[in-house]
Amino acid sequence: MSATWPTTPSVLSPMPTPDLLSRNRLERVRLADLTTMRIGGPADLLWLEDRRDLPEVIEQPHRWLGKGANLLVGDDGVPGLVVKLGAAFDTMETVGVVGGVTTVRVGAAFDLAKLIGATVKAGLAGPEGLAGVPATVGGALRMNAGTNTTWILDHATRVEVVLPGTTTPRWIERADLPAAYRTCGLPSGVLFLSCEMALPSEDPAVLQATATRLKQAKAATQPLAQPSAGCVFKNPRPDLPAGKLIDELGLKGTRIGGAEISTIHGNFIINPGRSAFAGDVAALVRLIRTKAWKERGVEVNMEIETWACPADLHVHPKELV
Numbered sequence: 001m002s003a004t005w006p007t008t009p010s011v012l013s014p015m016p017t018p019d020l021l022s023r024n025r026l027e028r029v030r031l032a033d034l035t036t037m038r039i040g041g042p043a044d045l046l047w048l049e050d051r052r053d054l055p056e057v058i059e060q061p062h063r064w065l066g067k068g069a070n071l072l073v074g075d076d077g078v079p080g081l082v083v084k085l086g087a088a089f090d091t092m093e094t095v096g097v098v099g100g101v102t103t104v105r106v107g108a109a110f111d112l113a114k115l116i117g118a119t120v121k122a123g124l125a126g127p128e129g130l131a132g133v134p135a136t137v138g139g140a141l142r143m144n145a146g147t148n149t150t151w152i153l154d155h156a157t158r159v160e161v162v163l164p165g166t167t168t169p170r171w172i173e174r175a176d177l178p179a180a181y182r183t184c185g186l187p188s189g190v191l192f193l194s195c196e197m198a199l200p201s202e203d204p205a206v207l208q209a210t211a212t213r214l215k216q217a218k219a220a221t222q223p224l225a226q227p228s229a230g231c232v233f234k235n236p237r238p239d240l241p242a243g244k245l246i247d248e249l250g251l252k253g254t255r256i257g258g259a260e261i262s263t264i265h266g267n268f269i270i271n272p273g274r275s276a277f278a279g280d281v282a283a284l285v286r287l288i289r290t291k292a293w294k295e296r297g298v299e300v301n302m303e304i305e306t307w308a309c310p311a312d313l314h315v316h317p318k319e320l321v
């Protein structure tokens with residue numbers, strides 16, 4: 001059985017202007033095909049190719065989609081526009097070299113794995129520490145993605161964003177971002193367009209060895225062969241990883257519908273048969289949050305973003321018990 005896909009018509013309001021449609025491609029998609037969790041109903045997807053159209057897009061109901069690697073989407077899909085940055089934002093260039101440090105400018109649509117491949121080859125240190133993190137550069141910046149040793153914003157010197165409530169891009173210095181674990185520090189709804197990174201030189205063989213080691217470590221401890229959105233929850237404390245907590249609560253392997261708490265890593269909910277509904281994942285999320293609160297007094301909060309999912313996934317767990 002596959003997840004439902006209602007054939008609801010597009011509900012765009014207002015309709016994009018002919019100018020916008022002449023410069024950017026609009027298509028009807030199933031978000032399950034554009035998310036690594038392989039869950040999600042229909043949407044109107046706009047490939048944004050032209051910066052001139054940012055104001056029109058921003059002024060109507062919209063959501064920004066990166067690689068869909070950290071996202072749970074409801075089975076009925078989402079209204080409004082889902083916008084992906086197109087080829088014009090899929091760029092990487094060197095903008096200067098000072099004292100052995102190279103500054104690169106990377107567009108938000110650039111794939112993080114491609115950035116790591118390019119910087120390793122060029123002997124530029126920093127991004128290799130993110131090896132194995134599935135993301136576009138923009139998505140990674142937005143959630144300050146990383147591992148337990150480094151975050152992407154450790155390497156950025158400035159970022160180009162459109163802040164909520166505005167339609168014009170602006171650059172913000174990294175020092176002015178109140179970034180922290182899994183947050184860029186900017187309000188939700190911010191759009192990242194590009195960033196600059198200052199990267200010192202290093203032997204490419206050393207960088208490659210680090211990237212390979214990190215990817216092997218992930219492959220050994222995470223269910224990478226199954227559809228998932230990566231770690232579902234933020235670690236409640238540095239000394240209390242959510243995966244370990246869920247493991248100790250005896251929840252690994254619990255299955256609801258087509259969704260399962262991975263037996264390999266407790267902080268992953270997988271969709272092994274690609275048949276899970278968003279509601280199955282939501283039920284597992286509630287179970288984990290309720291049990292962690294009742295039995296350990298710990299509030300575990302979601303790391304992954306949710307679109308058109310029940311609001312109770314984000315309330316304090318005491319309201320769920």
Ligand code: EPU
Binds near residue numbers: 229
């Ligand atoms: N652990 C268990 N049981 C489990 C899972 C983990 O006991 O089922 C234990 C491990 O043995 C280890 C500790 O918990 O002692 C921490 O586990 P791990 O090293 O896997 O790190 P993590 O904190 O669970 C974080 C990031 C991952 C990132 C890894 C590796 C978060 C929420 N997760 O995981 O990021 O890949 O470090 O750097 O910060 C993601 O964000 O999507 C993600 C997967």
